[in-house]
Amino acid sequence: MNPQLELLLKIQSIEMRIAGYEDEKKKLPVRKQLSEIIADVNSMQDMYSRTESVVAKMEQNCNELKKLYEQCLKKYDSVQKKFEAVSDDTPTEEIEQMLSGIASVRHSAEKKNAELAKIKQQLEKASKMATEIGKNINQRKQVYDKLKPEYDKLVAEIDEKINNEKISAKEIEKDVDEGLLKRYKSAESKLNRPPLFELRGSSCRGCNMAISNVVKKKVASEVFVECENCGALLYIAD
Numbered sequence: 001m002n003p004q005l006e007l008l009l010k011i012q013s014i015e016m017r018i019a020g021y022e023d024e025k026k027k028l029p030v031r032k033q034l035s036e037i038i039a040d041v042n043s044m045q046d047m048y049s050r051t052e053s054v055v056a057k058m059e060q061n062c063n064e065l066k067k068l069y070e071q072c073l074k075k076y077d078s079v080q081k082k083f084e085a086v087s088d089d090t091p092t093e094e095i096e097q098m099l100s101g102i103a104s105v106r107h108s109a110e111k112k113n114a115e116l117a118k119i120k121q122q123l124e125k126a127s128k129m130a131t132e133i134g135k136n137i138n139q140r141k142q143v144y145d146k147l148k149p150e151y152d153k154l155v156a157e158i159d160e161k162i163n164n165e166k167i168s169a170k171e172i173e174k175d176v177d178e179g180l181l182k183r184y185k186s187a188e189s190k191l192n193r194p195p196l197f198e199l200r201g202s203s204c205r206g207c208n209m210a211i212s213n214v215v216k217k218k219v220a221s222e223v224f225v226e227c228e229n230c231g232a233l234l235y236i237a238d
């Protein structure tokens with residue numbers, strides 16, 4: 001086999017190993033766990049802020065109700081006082097009117113108070129929920145913080161292997177003819193994968209199209225020949 005071709009094939013197999021390592025990094029189970037945690041935390045944070053805004057709104061309602069309730073109480077006080085100060089010669093009709101007024105003020109005060117109690121209960125529930133979500137978020141974050149160094153370590157180990165492979169590829173590249181290397185690199189970036197394909201039969205394995213007779217003739221005498229269709233580099237093994 002042409003020694004230049006041999007070197008290029010070595011470079012190609014190194015690059016394939018590097019691609020394998022990159023794939024390994026993407027498939028690390030810890031990576032999946034970490035991204036699941038990130039997604040969890042994001043959705044919980046979403047829920048948390050929604051619950052928080054519900055709580056804030058309830059608090060506002062609560063305050064408004066409190067004010068209304070206090071207003072009712074004040075009014076109740078004043079009608080009560082008025083009633084106590086009523087003179088003996090007040091007509092019965094007027095007294096009855098006052099009494100019914102007192103009853104109605106008292107009724108609306110009680111109603112407001114009941115509403116207030118209900119909203120306070122809901123508020124408590126929502127606050128508890130927010131706290132619970134907050135706790136869950138923290139727990140998940142703790143798991144993340146525990147796993148992250150493990151992930152970083154695994155990635156660093158793989159990156160070291162990748163680096164070593166890159167160094168040996170660079171070493172080999174020094175012995176490759178500049179023109180050939182340039183063609184190899186440009187075919188590689190065009191195809192976005194290892195560009196060298198052994199030609200068996202009469203179709204390019206890069207694109208599965210039949211190659212022309214001209215290319216077929218050339219490939220026998222050159223280091224490699226570019227496929228007219230896809231730009232893959234075709235060679236014949238001895």
Ligand SMILES: [Zn+2]
Binds near residue numbers: 205206209227228231
């Ligand atoms: Zn092709």
